[in-house]
Amino acid sequence: MGAPGRDVEYTMADVTKVFENRDDYAEPLTASEIAEEVGCSRRTALNKLTELAEKTDVTSKKVGGRSRVWWIPVRIER
Template sequence: MVEPGRETEYTESDVIEVFRDREDYAEPLTASEVAEEIGCSRRTALNRLHDLQEETDVTSKKAGGRSRVWWIPVLMDE
C-alpha cells in the first residue's frame, strides 16, 4: 500500500527551467503559470519562487491587488 503524502518533489531547478524554456525569456510569469507548467500546486510554485528570490536573480513585483509577477532579469550588452 502506498503511504499518503507527496509523491513528487518540485525543486528550484524545475522552476528555473520554466523561465529558461520559454520563447520570450523576458516575459514575467505568475505563480499559477509556473505551477501549471511544472504540474504542481500554486502554493508549491510560490514557495519555490520565494526561495529563488532569496538565493538567485529571480525577482518579483506586485502587479495589482494581490497579484505578483516573477522573472529573471535579462542583462543587455552595453
C-alpha cells in the same frame, strides 16, 4: 496502503526550467503559470519562486492587490 504525503518532489530547478524554456525570455510569469507548466500546485510554485528569489536572480513585483509576477532579469551590455 502507501505513506501519506506527496508522491512528487518539485525542485527549484523545475521552476527555473520554465523560465529558460520559453520563447520570450523577458516575459514575466505568475505563480499560476509556473504551476501549470511544472504540474504542481500554485502554493508549491509560489514557495519555490520565493526560495529562488532569496538565492538567485529571480525577482518579482506586485502588479495588483494580490497579484505578483516573477522573472529573471535580462542583462544588457552597454
